[in-house]
Amino acid sequence: MKQDYFSANNIKYIDYKDTDILKRFLNGNGKIMSHKRTGVTSKNQRQLTSAIKHARFLGLLPFVVK
Amino acid sequence: MKLIQDMEIKDKNEISEDANSRVYELGYLLVPTIAGENIPAVYGDLKDVITTNFKGEIISDEMPKQMTLAYSMLKVVSNVRSKFDSAYFGWVKFNMDPEQIVELKKHLDLDPNIIRFLIIKTVKENTIATKRFVERSRGVKRTFTVKKSDEALTPIDKEEVDKEIDALIAN
Incomplete structure (x- = not known):
């Protein structure tokens, strides 16, 4: 993924409930992929991390995949 | 001229309303021990609490749905520890005064039906x-x-x- 996924799909607000989108940005262990790998702009990467963390808190996404 | 003045006044009122209230979203997990038939009642009560007790204005919402949690959660109710692997997940988006939201949080903290909840600031538009x-x-x-x-x-x-x-x- 070289281009910013969110601006390409015209997503202005990253929702924590959109787990299908958020799962794309997790690696095999459930860790958030780095800015370098995702190719997302800094602004969206910050939104993305907080959305993933909110989803984790409500059990929508795992903290760790064993 | 009167019409224009009225319009201006209305605009001002709208702006002041926006300044006083903010858009929030409440995501919550209900205890899976509630029977499926009782879910609409619990969900209705929650919405009533937001609209009547805390003067919120509901924008959009979704019925709680049964889901398996990504990890097991603990909740302590009256010194009894219970472990949950599944829950009913629902959310409500609403307008509310920032002072009222603190009270709402205190109220929800004491609710025995809710395993966890999350209140975040959001935008009025549909985000999904x-x-x-x-x-x-x-x-x-x-x-x-x-x-x-x-x-x-x-x-x-x-x-x-x-x-x-x-x-x-x-x-």
Whole structure:
């Protein structure tokens, strides 16, 4: 993924409930992929991390995949 | 002139309302021990609490749905520890005064039906976009396949036409 996924799909607000989108940005262990790998702009990467963390808190996404 | 003045006043009122209230979203997990039939009642009560007790204005919401949690959660109610692997997840988006939201949080903290909840600031517009994209991409693929089939059909037709013409000439 070289281009910013969110601006390409015209997503202005990253929702924590959109787990299908958020799962794309997790690696095999459930860790958030780095800015370098995702190719997302800094602004969206910050939104993305907080959305993933909110989803984790409500059990929508795992903290760790064993 | 009166009309214009009225309009201006209305605009001012709207702005002041916006300044006083903010858009929040409450995501919550309900205890899975509630029977499926009782879910609408619990959900209705929660909405009532937001609208009547805390003067909120509901923008959009979704019915709680049963889901398996990504990890097991603990909740202590009256010194009894209970472990949950599944829950009913629902959310409500609403307008509310920032002072009221603190009270709402205190109220929800004491609710025995809720395992966990999350209150965040959000925007009024619909933020879930997944379904739309999936449909769009599928639609694009479908149109491509249709085009290909058309192209595949046309040359066969031409050949048939040629054969028919040949047959006519031979006759």
